[in-house]
Amino acid sequence: MTHIEIRNASKTFQRNGRKFAAFKNVSLTVERGEFICLLGPSGRGKSTLLNALAGVESATEGVVTIDGETPKAPSVRYVTIFQNYGLLPWRIVRKNVELGLEALKTPKKTRREIAEKYIELVGLSEVKNEYPSRLSGGMRQRVAIARALAVDPEVLFMDEPFGALDPVVRMKLQDDILKIVKQERKTAILVTHDVEEAAYLADRVVVTTPNPGRIKKIVTPPTPAGRRDRASVDFLLTRDKIFEILRTKSSENVDYVI
Numbered sequence: 001m002t003h004i005e006i007r008n009a010s011k012t013f014q015r016n017g018r019k020f021a022a023f024k025n026v027s028l029t030v031e032r033g034e035f036i037c038l039l040g041p042s043g044r045g046k047s048t049l050l051n052a053l054a055g056v057e058s059a060t061e062g063v064v065t066i067d068g069e070t071p072k073a074p075s076v077r078y079v080t081i082f083q084n085y086g087l088l089p090w091r092i093v094r095k096n097v098e099l100g101l102e103a104l105k106t107p108k109k110t111r112r113e114i115a116e117k118y119i120e121l122v123g124l125s126e127v128k129n130e131y132p133s134r135l136s137g138g139m140r141q142r143v144a145i146a147r148a149l150a151v152d153p154e155v156l157f158m159d160e161p162f163g164a165l166d167p168v169v170r171m172k173l174q175d176d177i178l179k180i181v182k183q184e185r186k187t188a189i190l191v192t193h194d195v196e197e198a199a200y201l202a203d204r205v206v207v208t209t210p211n212p213g214r215i216k217k218i219v220t221p222p223t224p225a226g227r228r229d230r231a232s233v234d235f236l237l238t239r240d241k242i243f244e245i246l247r248t249k250s251s252e253n254v255d256y257v258i
């Protein structure tokens with residue numbers, strides 16, 4: 001069964017009394033366990049589409065479903081990780097990671113055990129009792145990742161999650177998130193404007209067009225996600241192909257396999 005289905009979906013906003021489409025006629029199906037990157041510069045409706053999947057916004061036309069249901073409200077089944085981490089500054093790391101579990105009314109002892117498991121998974125055991133202000137940006141994003149995973153979501157949505165990080169930390173976190181997502185068999189949808197990030201992480205890269213946001217091409221890199229080397233010819237060819245697609249004016253909606 002199709003896990004995520006987006007069919008002829010559009011989202012229209014009112015702007016200065018006129019209708020304005022953030023994305024239009026988008027169709028995409030995602031299987032369980034896939035890692036999808038929605039790629040393109042800003043203003044292409046990527047975040048709005050992610051919000052429609054996460055139940056924060058609703059599409060004005062078409063179908064957006066996860067396991068056959070339209071997401072109508074934020075849920076722990078589909079958790080979003082944002083660029084700005086979204087941590088509570090007055091809570092230590094462990095208590096931040098426990099946040100979603102508290103909402104689920106998980107008993108205290110279990111909450112603590114689960115939080116510690118994911119804190120270890122993201123490599124932060126040594127700072128589990130620190131406040132976020134004592135951590136680097138990369139560490140804060142690791143806390144946000146641990147918090148998201150702690151509620152065992154079916155889908156992980158990520159909106160420019162590494163955008164605020166320096167390149168070295170960013171690459172390390174990309175490696176870690178990819179490993180964790182594949183190991184935990186999560187479905188992941190990540191919004192990014194970074195071509196290399198998409199070419200490295202995704203099972204399929206969905207390249208978007210502007211005004212309104214649409215799907216231009218879907219690129220399937222030849223090497224499976226998680227087994228790519230940033231120095232390999234395959235990776236460099238995929239990256240260059242995506243740059244080429246972004247530069248061309250075509251707006252066909254076709255699968256494009258390198």
Ligand code: ADP
Pocket residue numbers: 013014015021022040041042043044045046047048049191213
């Ligand atoms: P991207 O993620 O590709 O940068 P967004 O989905 O954030 O694109 O935004 C696409 C367009 O939709 C932008 O022009 C943005 O200003 C507009 N938009 C997004 N949310 C709203 C909203 N709530 N009301 C009006 N316009 C919006």
